[in-house]
Amino acid sequence: MLAVNIAGIKMKTPVMTASGTFGFGPEYSEFVDLNRLGAIVVKGTTLLSRTGNFGRRIAETPAGMLNSIGLENPGADEFLTMTLPKLAKYDVPIIVNISGNTVEEYGKMATKLSVSGVAGLELNISCPNVKQGGIAFGTDPASAAAVVCEVKKNTSIPVIVKLSPNVTDIVAMAKTVEEAGADAVSLINTLLGMAIDTASWRPVLGNIVGGLSGPAVKPVALRMVWQVAKAVKVPVIGMGGIMTAQDAVEFLLAGASAVAVGTANFVNPYASVDVAEGIKDYLRVRGLSDVRQLVGRVNDNIV
Amino acid sequence: MLAVNIAGIKMKTPVMTASGTFGFGPEYSEFVDLNRLGAIVVKGTTLLSRTGNFGRRIAETPAGMLNSIGLENPGADEFLTMTLPKLAKYDVPIIVNISGNTVEEYGKMATKLSVSGVAGLELNISCPNVKQGGIAFGTDPASAAAVVCEVKKNTSIPVIVKLSPNVTDIVAMAKTVEEAGADAVSLINTLLGMAIDTASWRPVLGNIVGGLSGPAVKPVALRMVWQVAKAVKVPVIGMGGIMTAQDAVEFLLAGASAVAVGTANFVNPYASVDVAEGIKDYLRVRGLSDVRQLVGRVNDNIV
Amino acid sequence: MALPKMVVRSKVLANELIGPLVWRLTLSAPQIAAVAKPGQFVHVRVMDSLAPLLRRPISIAEVYAAEGTISLIYRVVGQGSAIMAEAKPGSELDLMGPLGNGFSLEAERPLLVGGGIGLAPLVYLAQALCPRPVTILMGGRTKEEMYWQDIFKNLCQNIYITTDDGSLGQQGFTVDALDDILAKGNFDFVYSCGPRPMLAGVARLAKLHNVLCQVSLEDYMACGVGACLSCTCAGNDGKRRKICSDGPVFMAGEVLD
Amino acid sequence: MALPKMVVRSKVLANELIGPLVWRLTLSAPQIAAVAKPGQFVHVRVMDSLAPLLRRPISIAEVYAAEGTISLIYRVVGQGSAIMAEAKPGSELDLMGPLGNGFSLEAERPLLVGGGIGLAPLVYLAQALCPRPVTILMGGRTKEEMYWQDIFKNLCQNIYITTDDGSLGQQGFTVDALDDILAKGNFDFVYSCGPRPMLAGVARLAKLHNVLCQVSLEDYMACGVGACLSCTCAGNDGKRRKICSDGPVFMAGEVLD
Numbered sequence A, B: 001m002l003a004v005n006i007a008g009i010k011m012k013t014p015v016m017t018a019s020g021t022f023g024f025g026p027e028y029s030e031f032v033d034l035n036r037l038g039a040i041v042v043k044g045t046t047l048l049s050r051t052g053n054f055g056r057r058i059a060e061t062p063a064g065m066l067n068s069i070g071l072e073n074p075g076a077d078e079f080l081t082m083t084l085p086k087l088a089k090y091d092v093p094i095i096v097n098i099s100g101n102t103v104e105e106y107g108k109m110a111t112k113l114s115v116s117g118v119a120g121l122e123l124n125i126s127c128p129n130v131k132q133g134g135i136a137f138g139t140d141p142a143s144a145a146a147v148v149c150e151v152k153k154n155t156s157i158p159v160i161v162k163l164s165p166n167v168t169d170i171v172a173m174a175k176t177v178e179e180a181g182a183d184a185v186s187l188i189n190t191l192l193g194m195a196i197d198t199a200s201w202r203p204v205l206g207n208i209v210g211g212l213s214g215p216a217v218k219p220v221a222l223r224m225v226w227q228v229a230k231a232v233k234v235p236v237i238g239m240g241g242i243m244t245a246q247d248a249v250e251f252l253l254a255g256a257s258a259v260a261v262g263t264a265n266f267v268n269p270y271a272s273v274d275v276a277e278g279i280k281d282y283l284r285v286r287g288l289s290d291v292r293q294l295v296g297r298v299n300d301n302i303v
Numbered sequence C, D: 001m002a003l004p005k006m007v008v009r010s011k012v013l014a015n016e017l018i019g020p021l022v023w024r025l026t027l028s029a030p031q032i033a034a035v036a037k038p039g040q041f042v043h044v045r046v047m048d049s050l051a052p053l054l055r056r057p058i059s060i061a062e063v064y065a066a067e068g069t070i071s072l073i074y075r076v077v078g079q080g081s082a083i084m085a086e087a088k089p090g091s092e093l094d095l096m097g098p099l100g101n102g103f104s105l106e107a108e109r110p111l112l113v114g115g116g117i118g119l120a121p122l123v124y125l126a127q128a129l130c131p132r133p134v135t136i137l138m139g140g141r142t143k144e145e146m147y148w149q150d151i152f153k154n155l156c157q158n159i160y161i162t163t164d165d166g167s168l169g170q171q172g173f174t175v176d177a178l179d180d181i182l183a184k185g186n187f188d189f190v191y192s193c194g195p196r197p198m199l200a201g202v203a204r205l206a207k208l209h210n211v212l213c214q215v216s217l218e219d220y221m222a223c224g225v226g227a228c229l230s231c232t233c234a235g236n237d238g239k240r241r242k243i244c245s246d247g248p249v250f251m252a253g254e255v256l257d
């Protein structure tokens, strides 16, 4: 009833975990049975290890949060040797979220990470917390396309491209990466935001600006998912502020074939399975047998 | 202590009301003494009257709201003959927020509205609720510049250009309109968002999409104000999610010379004066004598 | 006409379930009780949090000016009303109001027609019309929804009831019963609040029987004071109306055809 | 080591002001009481609203396993703690925990050093170390802040106090008094929680006196379980530590120099 196939990745439910909000999975294994997840998208990984940004890294905002983790991670090699083997015992697709400073780096990582146990790659071309590269790839269609082409050249596993919402025309970005070979798109990454401490007259975050996520951004995310889903043929993975099954259903109706739960995990560590269970209940109550019956259906009611 | 001069408009306080959230002023006159406001920015006005969008026009979202009013207004002529005379009894600058379908329309309205009693014009080149024109002017630098030039040609009163946050590069937009002659910029207008009714599978709003405002958007607004204030020489009017004096101070520290209170008026009809009073208290507690001592000061602490 | 408006923190005196999902909230709000007119509403901030953000418009259902208390009768339909239902006696609620314009009180022989939760503002109207002989026609889905009888029985001389399923009173909608009632009743004013189709039916019949008619409209509201234009509708004269501040009560002929 | 973690709705038994801006919240949370170790914390959802959104990390200050109750001692510093201070007995609070790793309980002759609200987790540590002879050195700004004496007097054999203004005990910071205490005390373990500069000073002196030392660190936390990387710091071995899940208690030499 909940199973979906996203660009060849078979998932038991359409509910994935959003990169950077669920660690590598085991961090939440005392709360949720990881085997019940659609997929685990692991923390953004880079070629070399990174210690991330200095100073304060999160700030709460109304119904949301800012983060400027700055892609702290142990690097692709350590992921492959230390983390991936531990994930093998779970029966859940592992998708590696990757970030590079250059087009070549993305290519190298694609080669390196195309190993058994990795079900797909999610290209983070939109992390606002990395100054070099990062944001430019996500907001400039040509560089985004270059990244996608390079990655596709170096891997045969499914490639999901994660889009930044900090653009004038999200549809143009989606179409560009689709043409460049993306097997799916995921959106949204965080909105670039800021907070200032009125006591000290300093930015709250060490990195000055950070990425806004959580329920606050849901309306923007949903709008973008709807726009993109209408415009592309590849599957769309929707995320941004999903806290409940109700929220997830909105994204499915808007055209997402799967969804990811991010910030909600911090508030409710069971969120990812609660959302999946809630979708099942939603379908049952309506006498529907398959979650795919929801995808894009808001468009039936739009002339 | 609170007085500011924004592009020649003298205000008793740096706290204005945001267009579309305060009617023409009298609607709130039973709650606040309009003479205590920095300025009243009236509801978006168009050359001809408009009835606005059909169907449901507002939806609550986490810490925010979507609106798709669609610029319902009685038109410039009725504003001039019926409304403006009633505002004459108040000792507060009236700024008219204008929207046009074409560059020429903006010019015509500028001519028409450059009358005694109108302290300034705010060009809404960013309303997401008008399908014709609207959004294009706000996201395309060349058309934005054309609108500003045309308006400046037709008026000698101060021209504030209101920027849309739905762009990749807000700084480029701000610089473009500054070069084109804007006397000040105000930001942000609403973020384009959407909500879907999971019971009916329909968009919640009659207009499908709407503009997101309220506390939810504050981090994005603050980031953009900070970026723009560093990049332009004209004064910046900051808005987006201001509920309290604390919020307003954040915008001032980020570089805004004045702020506008929008959605907050709906929650707390005293918000505009409460914010001004709160800024005064903030200054007093810190032994400061002038609100201008706050403007842009976060940059002292950023290397 | 400008009415005194204010924001008050009012103390919750009682909050009780009176019917399926319907609650009556009694509040100490002397300033509002002193000036409120039937048909006006308060704009309720259900919680001091940024989520839910907006106020909820709720009709003033009862007023006891001497005691300085008012009551709201509300149905739990979503987030805000669910939070209201949790309000405990002794806690405080932030009210803005009274907002909007009330019903005319000119009637000599009034007929009130209400459906579902639309009956709420008619309680205060019936209170205010006393000691004039008030007749009410009330409709609901089943007899379980007709706890309203208990509320109106001391305020009205005649009570007519319709239920969709016929479990109490006449089977059908209020409008089905209205023609007869108007025909035999010699009423000089019909007041109505409830779902749009009902209001349209009531207005049509009142016109047919040549009786003055006022209806109370509803819409999604942000400001409640005429500033945001979220609640406007077209008047029959081609001019726009704001339901919150020009209404919510209108002469039927102003907004319905 | 994997510890049992859970989310529980716990009933508020009491919530009282015990010092300037400092409250003690007593909760019925048998599952947490059964397994919590000194130094662990709970991640508190202060309200069922989307604003404030995030949980607040608060140390487990007292545990009464037999009764199934725990207490949190917290200072009101912002939005979330202000909401906690309004929690009424009978209401429920959503707790996630116990999280993190606690203090070692190997000490024979422990010295506890705490500053300000950092004293909170040391209460449960003192409880757990009983009947071993516990000595505590506590610091605060003024004597008004030293209500902690009442809490620790039944748990500790020796109490040393410093206040910044000298209004109670020795004038100065805890670290100023510590050298002497360590010199004459023959302690085999120092446990410390409080402001960073204090922890650094304590760690330095403990090393000087060759006494094992554990410190409890703090940082802004989103997940509390090691997933979000908002709370990481560098270990002295060059490896990264997550304060929430590798700590909050560390051997001083692991994270401080």
Ligand SMILES: Cc1cc2nc3c(=O)[nH]c(=O)nc-3n(C[C@H](O)[C@H](O)[C@H](O)COP(=O)(O)OP(=O)(O)OC[C@H]3O[C@@H](n4cnc5c(N)ncnc54)[C@H](O)[C@@H]3O)c2cc1C
Residues within 6 Å of the ligand: B059, B060, C041, C054, C055, C056, C057, C058, C059, C060, C061, C072, C073, C074, C075, C076, C077, C078, C079, C080, C081, C082, C117, C120, C121, C217, C218, C219, C220, C221, C248
């Ligand atoms: C003038 C007026 C008087 C009213 N009087 C009463 C009354 O006496 N008793 C009563 O039970 N209800 C009354 N209503 C309807 C009441 O406002 C809604 O039921 C209530 O706002 C629902 O809030 P919620 O948070 O529970 O629902 P949600 O669906 O969670 O609300 C989401 C948003 O939609 C708005 N909304 C939802 N339903 C309505 C509605 N029917 N009308 C207007 N806004 C709505 C809410 O205010 C909120 O902004 C009145 C409405 C108006 C306009």
Ligand SMILES: Cc1cc2nc3c(=O)[nH]c(=O)nc-3n(C[C@H](O)[C@H](O)[C@H](O)COP(=O)(O)OP(=O)(O)OC[C@H]3O[C@@H](n4cnc5c(N)ncnc54)[C@H](O)[C@@H]3O)c2cc1C
Residues within 6 Å of the ligand: A059, A060, D041, D054, D055, D056, D057, D058, D059, D060, D061, D072, D073, D074, D075, D076, D077, D078, D079, D080, D081, D082, D117, D120, D121, D217, D218, D219, D220, D221, D248
């Ligand atoms: C492991 C651990 C144990 C703690 N134990 C206690 C305790 O027993 N008693 C106590 O009073 N305090 C304790 N604190 C500090 C406590 O978490 C903060 O005081 C609290 O989160 C403030 O929340 P607020 O909403 O009142 O403040 P706000 O400033 O409104 O909070 C805004 C955001 O910043 C976070 N935050 C603010 N201050 C701190 C801080 N000092 N540390 C971590 N996050 C912070 C909040 O969690 C929230 O996400 C502990 C912190 C940690 C990390």
Ligand SMILES: Cc1cc2nc3c(=O)[nH]c(=O)nc-3n(C[C@H](O)[C@H](O)[C@H](O)COP(=O)(O)O)c2cc1C
Residues within 6 Å of the ligand: A018, A019, A020, A021, A043, A044, A045, A067, A069, A071, A097, A124, A127, A162, A188, A189, A190, A212, A213, A214, A215, A217, A239, A240, A241, A242, A260, A261, A262, A263, A264, D222, D228
């Ligand atoms: C703390 C944190 C860390 C994140 N790290 C990453 C990351 O490494 N790579 C990435 O593509 N997105 C990252 N994101 C973005 C999320 O995956 C997600 O796109 C975004 O948070 C919106 O979803 P949400 O509102 O459900 O959290 C991070 C988000 C948060 C809150």
Ligand SMILES: Cc1cc2nc3c(=O)[nH]c(=O)nc-3n(C[C@H](O)[C@H](O)[C@H](O)COP(=O)(O)O)c2cc1C
Residues within 6 Å of the ligand: B018, B019, B020, B021, B043, B044, B045, B067, B069, B071, B097, B124, B127, B162, B188, B189, B190, B212, B213, B214, B215, B217, B239, B240, B241, B242, B260, B261, B262, B263, B264, C222, C228
């Ligand atoms: C109901 C509503 C109507 C609005 N109408 C206009 C308008 O006519 N013209 C305009 O420039 N901005 C309009 N805005 C945008 C506000 O002026 C403001 O830029 C935005 O709401 C962000 O501020 P806030 O978060 O404080 O509301 C409107 C906003 C709302 C909520």
Ligand code: FES
Residues within 6 Å of the ligand: C220, C221, C222, C223, C224, C225, C226, C227, C228, C229, C230, C231, C232, C242, C243, C244, C245
């Ligand atoms: S609710 Fe704002 S105009 Fe009626």
Ligand code: FES
Residues within 6 Å of the ligand: D220, D221, D222, D223, D224, D225, D226, D227, D228, D229, D230, D231, D232, D242, D243, D244, D245
């Ligand atoms: S709080 Fe998330 S890793 Fe520590």
